[in-house]
Amino acid sequence: MEQRDTLLHLFAGGCGGTVGAIVTCPLEVIKTRLQSSGVSFRAFYVPQVHLGTINGGSVVRPTAVSPGLLQVLKSILEKEGPRSLFRGLGPNLVGVAPSRAIYFAFYSKAKELFNDTFVPNSYPVHMCSAGFAAFITNSLMNPIWMVKTRMQLEKSARGTKQMNAIQCAKHVYKTEGIRGFYRGLTASYAGISETMICFVIYETLKKHLAGLRLSSSSGPVHEKATTDFIALMFAAAISKGCASCIAYPHEVIRTRLREEGSKYRYFFQTARLVAKEEGYLAFYRGLLPQLIRQIPNTAIVLSTYEVIVYLLGSRSK
Template sequence: MSRKDTAIHLVAGGIAGSAGAIVTCPLDVVKTRLQSSNGHFGSVPGHIASLNSGTCEPLRARRTFTTAGVLPWSQLRPQTSLVQCLRHIVVHEGPQALFKGLGPTLVGVAPARAIYFGVYSQSKRLLNDVITPDTPLVHIGAASCGGFVTCTVTNPIWVVKTRMQLDHRKKSSRLTTLQCTRRIYAQEGFRGFFKGITASYVGISETVVHFVIYEAIKAQLVARRHGDDKTGERGTRDFLELMLAGAFSRTVASCVAYPHEVARTRLREEGSKYHGFVQTIAIVGREEGARGLYRGLATQLVRQIPNTAIIMSTYEAVVYLLNRHTT
């Protein structure tokens, strides 16, 4: 039963992660660029000076993206709206640019989610045998184990993905996954593939907060709907509630731990001045203030809600279906 359960969680995690990554890839590209050190700076021409928090005079904003001289990404203000950022990428780099880094993401997200959910479920089972079952401490320990193993194994894939998403070139000269991998190894060696891993370890706290909240809400929902019968039939409403629980818990966790994502992106930039997690946080805080540590948060939240909802609902549905049809 243990091996079967592990296999079910691995398959469900892989399918869920892939589904979420495909749907939200354009938002991930925008988020990564907003987090980068060259994503918001440079002089701002007068015809877009009025942009603020996503509101601007429509005709002026439209000229920003439709004139022959499309502005480079570095000259967009951090207040530029999500829709304007997406439109800018399409006009300046082509529609395919919205899916930069999707290749390594799909290569990495399935094993990453599979490894995470597999380690999480096994750690949870082992901890339940040692301490009081299904307590927050169990969920924290299981989430930490899953996050640490996943970060360590998959970090090289995410370094490649980040570099590709920060590549502003058009399709004709765009880096392929293989070219990007070779370039990192040639310039930085094997260690280059583990840039940002300290920030990823710090980011485990986000996963811990997410799963502690999610498990608490899930337990309440199951108890309210099914009482002591945790293996009973589940309907559409059950999965909708789990989807909302996953989205809510992830939103809270993202707000709490977001600065580590900015630091991780900066550390993974090519030839950057950032060399360590604490140093990066200090530099960003000193040069850009608190707002710099939360650049791209709005886009991240917009992305996380559908991404987490898709992942958690797909995961729960696949686990339920596989358990039902493999007994």
Template sequence: MSNADTFIHLFAGGVGGTVGAIVTCPLEVIKTRLQSSSSEIHYSAVRSLRTASSNAGCSANHMYFTPEMNWNVYYHHQQCSSVNSRLAVFPEAVLPWPASSAQPKGALSCFRHLIDQEGCRALFKGLGPNLIGVAPTRALYFCTYSTAKRKFNQIMTPDSHLVHMLSAGSAGFVSCTLTNPIWFVKTRLQLNRNQNVTAWQCISNIYRSQGVVGFYRGITASYFGISETIIKFVLYEYLKSTLQQMRETQTDSPLGNYQAMDYMLAGAISKTVACCVSYPHEVVRTRLREENSRYRGFFQTLHTVFREEGHRGLYRGLSTQLIRQIPNTAIMMTTYEATVYVLNSLVNEKRYTGSE
């Protein structure tokens, strides 16, 4: 692969990832909030406390629950008087809430809660690290994928499913290893309910409390998530070639040359299937990245979430993830393919002019 081709794939991957990240950032924030353990405790406790307070009458103390990671914080006040300044804080273990009674809010309710409690800016929390990370991540991914694909094609059956699997696995391993600290900071910012916390303050706090190793919490879940990229790219390559063959046989059709539609459709379908199959690793990764998290490893977190919250806990936020990922992947892959096409055309035209 020439230097020009390498640059084309680097640049196209960065552009595609950046455009997709900006458009779908609000859905990313909502998905992360739904995946966190604090939302499960929050919704269950609010319902329980409101039920208890409504049965107690006007003179009883009403308690409102506001989670901060692994702590239960209660604000007490009289229903018929001004707010009391007393604040009681208890460790989560002292006041356990049964997972069976928890009813997490949906994406729409979470969206309204974010707007009401934290303002519109909350929908774009973590966008800075996202933009900083998405370009190099996608650039590394697509560059590694195209390079590995070329190498594997030389020693295996060209464009076979095995070639696509190995190429996608290599690209996923390289990209998530090098960029995990960026996504760790992004997740922390999205979970933080303090609007005044900046990315630099978050980085300083993580380094002070956990050192450099702290930035790699959840990387084991990211490695397990490589299976998603493998499934996605194998399906994407298969669907893309199938759709192109179908359009070539329909030369008289007005849609015969609409390759962008092939890329969008193939990207959306492949990402949907891959996301549904491997989604639990996303929940595990978010739990591992929480501040003061009680989760320690991939399998321990997977087992704990399943034991306490059931299979639904492992798929919390899936609908939001699909709503986000389908347009994100379609936009990203279409932008990537279009950028590669335009840059290749410019390079080939320059080479042709130079040869003349």
């Protein structure tokens, strides 16, 4: 029975992650470009800024501004073509199913263990379970995410041949060795806080929704309606949105660490450089496409997971 439940969670988590990755890939590419240090601010000058001089004359200096979501989207479409919006989808599809499967399987197993240690289904249980599952998943999957990020950051003119996932992996190994595949791992560990916050909020909302349904339902409580899954999607969206806003800076640091040939070496060194050279607002570059991507993505992943677990779980009983 335990083995069947584990396989069920593996399958449900994998399906949810795959659907979410395909739907939201273009937004992830835009987000990654915005997070990187390679975004050309010079292409987004605001002209006609007049500055006074000592002799009373004036000079015109362009003022660099941060490019927005639509500007980066337009730049990618014009210079690289629509296919570039799906850069990194290959390793994403290769990695997202096993990563989500591993995550949900370890999360489910950890909840069983921590329920015996803490008050069952309490905040410490959800936080520890989410943190443990995220640590295992990040450690195992970082090489794939590293290749995905490198592919998303690669810029090439429209019509030119771009590296595929295997070529990119070979290039990383040739230039940086095995250690190159684990760049950004420390930032991923820092991002565990986002996962923990997300699941604490999600489980709290889910428990609240279950209580409302129990008090208002006149039919059998074991039967789930379509409205229940819609409510779960909203719960997932709210929880991910809150968590992303709180813990977002680690994503910018992780992207910088994964850039090829960059000056960024370690987590705190990267944080200091970004703050010194670009200001603290730079830690939130790409937040808008991240929220637009992650909120529906998380809603899709978690609701698909819940639906599959419910449907397959109920049929096997």
